[in-house]
Amino acid sequence: MPNPSILILPGDGIGPEVMTEVRKIISWFGDKRGLQFDVSEDLVGGAAYDKHGKPLADETMAKAQEADAVLLGAVGGPAYDDLDFSVKPERGLLRLRKEMDLYSNLRPAQCFDALADFSSLKKDIVAGLDIMIVRELTSGVYFGEPRGIFEEGNERVGINTQRYTESEIERAARSAFELAMRRGKKVCSMEKANVMESGILWREVVTRVSADYPEVELSHMYADNGAMQLVRAPKQFDVILTDNLFGDILSDCAAMLTGSLGMLPSASLGAPMENGRPKALYEPVHGSAPDIAGQGKANPIACILSFAMALRYSFDQGSEADRLEAAVEKVLADGVRTADLLGEDGVEPVSTSQMGDAVLAALD
Numbered sequence: 001m002p003n004p005s006i007l008i009l010p011g012d013g014i015g016p017e018v019m020t021e022v023r024k025i026i027s028w029f030g031d032k033r034g035l036q037f038d039v040s041e042d043l044v045g046g047a048a049y050d051k052h053g054k055p056l057a058d059e060t061m062a063k064a065q066e067a068d069a070v071l072l073g074a075v076g077g078p079a080y081d082d083l084d085f086s087v088k089p090e091r092g093l094l095r096l097r098k099e100m101d102l103y104s105n106l107r108p109a110q111c112f113d114a115l116a117d118f119s120s121l122k123k124d125i126v127a128g129l130d131i132m133i134v135r136e137l138t139s140g141v142y143f144g145e146p147r148g149i150f151e152e153g154n155e156r157v158g159i160n161t162q163r164y165t166e167s168e169i170e171r172a173a174r175s176a177f178e179l180a181m182r183r184g185k186k187v188c189s190m191e192k193a194n195v196m197e198s199g200i201l202w203r204e205v206v207t208r209v210s211a212d213y214p215e216v217e218l219s220h221m222y223a224d225n226g227a228m229q230l231v232r233a234p235k236q237f238d239v240i241l242t243d244n245l246f247g248d249i250l251s252d253c254a255a256m257l258t259g260s261l262g263m264l265p266s267a268s269l270g271a272p273m274e275n276g277r278p279k280a281l282y283e284p285v286h287g288s289a290p291d292i293a294g295q296g297k298a299n300p301i302a303c304i305l306s307f308a309m310a311l312r313y314s315f316d317q318g319s320e321a322d323r324l325e326a327a328v329e330k331v332l333a334d335g336v337r338t339a340d341l342l343g344e345d346g347v348e349p350v351s352t353s354q355m356g357d358a359v360l361a362a363l364d
């Protein structure tokens with residue numbers, strides 16, 4: 001059996017800086033835990049545009065299709081802001097998601113005890129929080145036809161279409177139920193079945209799929225109530241399943257319950273490949289942070305935790321993922337902080353590489 005393969009796409013801005021730390025972690029798992037990966041690296045975003053004139057070369061796309069997991073840093077930055085829409089750095093990322101057909105976007109919102117004071121909510125509401133939002137990523141109103149701005153009489157009309165097929169709902173739902181089986185065995189599905197037909201179908205299909213997962217407790221909630229419940233009592237949830245539009249908003253909302261953007265990982269999963277592993281792209285939620293790029297200030301934890309998700313969801317190494325997450329938890333409990341995790345209490349921040357080294361030391 002060949003080693004599982006990882007394609008690293010560091011991208012732009014702080015992407016390469018945080019990815020350097022992840023490479024150290026990947027090597028640690030090879031050296032100390034016998035988990036060998038075939039790691040290769042390529043360009044995406046502005047870095048790819050500089051070399052190829054487009055934000056994702058066809059060869060890179062082909063490598064991503066073959067890889068057991070793709071790890072991406074971040075794309076974009078002011079140097080590329082004036083580029084034509086068709087070659088903008090973000091298009092590279094969108095092409096990856098679309099051509100790999102990554103329909104299930106996993107966004108954990110987890111509150112590390114040491115950072116509970118960071119939340120905009122009261123500490124006891126978020127301490128110990130561990131929820132997972134599953135957002136359908138490849139359909140819905142961002143893709144539905146007809147769309148556009150049209151003339152209608154003597155004014156214009158802007159149109160987007162919320163559209164979901166049963167199979168699109170079903171595959172997203174299965175991914176949420178499978179996840180719930182490995183977690184707290186609860187799924188809360190959010191739509192607006194009270195005012196949208198697509199929501200009625202969503203609820204019907206999710207309910208049907210749930211019959212295959214009798215151990216999982218399913219509930220339904222209107223998405224607007226879901227937003228209220230997320231800030232009122234977020235710990236009532238385990239897995240939240242929702243569509244592309246509501247998921248975009250609800251996942252950002254949930255993310256901020258836990259503090260810094262520098263802490264948030266994500267996974268985007270597609271259908272299983274021949275070897276049984278899902279097509280998969282792992283990336284931090286944050287962008288290229290041009291304001292701090294090149295200064296060694298970036299927090300690498302979001303990217304490190306994205307690799308932990310890869311261990312869990314692509315490589316079936318749940319206990320190794322736990323090990324890595326526990327190391328991060330320990331480093332935070334020890335008071336190690338990058339600048340984005342500091343309040344006003346005068347603690348000296350550590351650099352990107354010092355944070356990576358601290359995680360390595362905690363792993364040891």
Ligand code: NAI
Nearest residue numbers: 074075076077261262286287288289290291292298299340
């Ligand atoms: P951003 O996430 O890059 O930065 C927002 C703020 O959070 C900045 O103040 C930044 O310094 C801080 N921040 C972000 N990540 C951090 C980290 N790991 N450690 C410490 N501080 C961190 O979002 P922004 O400023 O809206 O976008 C900057 C560029 O990134 C744009 O070109 C945008 O298009 C791109 N972008 C790319 C994304 C991706 O690659 N998935 C996602 C979001 C934005």
Ligand code: MG
Nearest residue numbers: 247248249252
């Ligand atoms: Mg968003």
